[in-house]
Amino acid sequence: MRDNWMMSSLINRSISMVSNGVHNQSNSHLNAMNGQNITSTDSPLKLFVLAKKTINEIFLDINAFVTECHDFVNDVNEEVISKDQLSRVDSFTAKVTGIRDVLTRDHMKVAFFGRTSNGKSSVINAVLHNKILPSGLGHTTNCFLQVEGTDEDEPYIVVDDKPNTRLNIESVQDLANALTAGEMGDSTLVRVFWPKSKCSLLSDDVVLVDSPGIDVSANLDEWIDKHCLDADVFVLVSNSESTLMRTEKNFFHKVNEKLSKPNVFILNNRWDASASEPENLELVRKQHMTRDIDFLTVELNVVDTEEAKDRVFFVSAKEVLQARTQRPPVNSSAFPDGFQIRYFEFEDFERKFEQCLSKSALKTKFAQHTKRAQRLTSELSHILDAIQQKSNQLMTSKCEQRNELMEKLQFIEQQMHLLTDEVKHQICHLVEQVEVKVSSALTEEIRRLSLLVNDFDRPFSSDCLVLGVYKKELHSHVERGLGSNLRARLSTALTCNVESAQHEMIERVMNLLPPQEQQKQFNYSLTPRQNFEILYRINCESLCSDFQEDLEFKFSFGLIQMIRRFTKSNDYKKDFNKSLPSTAPQTPSNSEVVQTSSVLNTDALALIDKLSLVSPQSHTTVGLLGVSAFLVRTIGWRLIAITGSVYGLLYIYERLTWTNRAKESTFKRQYVNHSTRKLKLIVDLTSANCSHQVQQELSSTFARLCHLVDEVIVDIQSELKLLDQQIQRLDEYSSISRKLKNRANFLANDLNKFTDDYLNI
Known part of the structure; x- marks a missing residue:
């Protein structure tokens, strides 16, 4: 009776299983006894197969995602991602690969x-x-x-x-x-x-x-x-x-x-x-x-x-x-007896162990991997979120730096335009001052040239060879003396003015440079030249190369010398009279005297010229004969004799005193007169040359300063370009990390859905 009850119970359970679609055929136990395979359309084992396929597809996406994240973080700058985060992402690749290998073999x-x-x-x-x-x-x-x-x-x-x-x-x-x-x-x-x-x-x-x-x-x-x-x-x-x-x-x-x-x-x-x-x-x-x-x-x-x-x-x-x-x-x-009961119980064992097997395998094979994948995607999402936040922070900071640099660059360029105009005006003003001062000082030194020439103390000789050496040494002495005197008068003041202008330029430019650049350039570049000195180029040797001395004896009271002095004096008086208004009328007597004097002068000069043509070797003799002829006719012989004696004594005296020293004095006087004329011609040239030196010094100093500023501008522009590249790269980091983080969220949703569909049943 017990066996009949159990048989009935198992048969009812089999019928129920058939009605629920567990078996394909209504009389499954008969098919089983006939040796035919039982195929369940909704076998619990199919759930594992479907779950395995699903989780493998998910891990295929996770593997691609982790690989992309690995490539991305290895390309990310070190300032955006830490070494710990980088090593963690590197480890994820091996973890996912290992899980995939296990999943493909899992059964x-x-x-x-x-x-x-x-x-x-x-x-x-x-x-x-x-x-x-x-x-x-x-x-x-x-x-x-x-x-x-x-x-x-x-x-x-x-x-x-x-x-x-x-x-x-x-x-x-x-x-x-x-x-x-x-x-x-x-x-x-x-x-x-x-x-x-x-x-x-x-x-x-x-x-x-x-x-x-x-x-x-x-x-x-x-x-x-x-x-x-x-x-x-x-x-x-x-x-x-x-x-x-x-x-x-x-x-x-x-x-x-x-x-x-x-x-x-x-x-x-x-x-x-x-x-x-x-x-x-x-x-x-x-x-x-x-x-x-x-x-x-x-x-x-x-x-x-x-x-x-x-x-x-x-x-x-x-x-x-x-x-x-x-x-x-x-x-x-x-x-x-009891075979059917034992057979149905074996089928019941198969059914229950399949249910347990599928449920257990889902949890033991996939649950842990799913949790690891969820933790992995969560960690990756946090790392990507940290990269995005860090990228945005750095991008904001870089943008602020860029704006500051742009403002600084515009300020430097604007200030340099203003400073350039001011420096040009200052250099022009200083050059004009230098030109005026050098011209005034050189004119004064030309007036005092005789003192400088008289200070020249060298053995003098009228010999041509010795005189040539004497002139060369005198040229050098005058050139050195003029240069020394001009330096004593001008160099200190002019150098101070130049250095003051340079220091002002340097100070103005230093204010435009960054602090670290100021110290660096001050030590190496932003210092005025200590050896600057204005050169007064007076080449007396070439300037006075056409100087020809006249060391022949000339009697001071010789007729020609007297006439020359007289004509020079009259020329001066005429020039002076022309410059003054005529206030007194001329009388006839005065007129006659002037005419007579003019006639006499004309006759005497004509006679002297004729005599000089006859004997040009002795101007004194010619002059004496001319004067004697004139006086014999107008004055008596006694007065002529007395006058001639005095005149002769004077001539003898001057002839005896025409020594080497007198020749040297005459030579120096002639040299002073000639040099004065020549030096006056180069006053403007010398002053212009000195002003040009000052202009060149100040211009070169300012050019060096401008070059330093240009280097700073180039550095700022390079830094701006680098910042632009960094900002663009950080923006790419932020964009890519945001996209990858969204993919991580999608994968997390897939894992959660897998858990709900297969692991929480």
């Missing part, structure tokens, strides 16, 4: 453990609807066997120590069977690749792992580390003919220590043996259920009591495998 992993000969391989074969793994009496599986799907049409196997070598599927019997001679190590992994087209479970990214018996090996810790840490569901296959053993419990205690609350299902296999003892079936079932629930809830503390009831099942994997693989289909009556 739902179910690990089957139990004691030897409890039917682990048979359970896996029954789940796969194919006898893939070796199974039978005794210790069969001697290593770990991992069954996973492949897109290829033919199955094959790969041993973990030879990953590039494919073996035929039939060799799995020899490699993994403990009964064969070539026994492998119990920790070795043999990967069995089965076509997904032959098994819907494998097409849903499910991997099943078979293990050796936990009672035949001491390498449990190594097993757990190598094969269990990434498992989503553990299936403990126990023998329902006995009870849970300490060996089984110890293994799962170790698993529970390394994994936080693992998902454990307990399959009491070989439940078909209960058909031979129907009177004790319920008692044995209750005993197993109580001990299994107590193990899950109390000892492992992985689930509560209600959930633990859905984790314990009583099945016969051998019956299910036989029903699913035999051709032609066998009749259910060929199996022991």
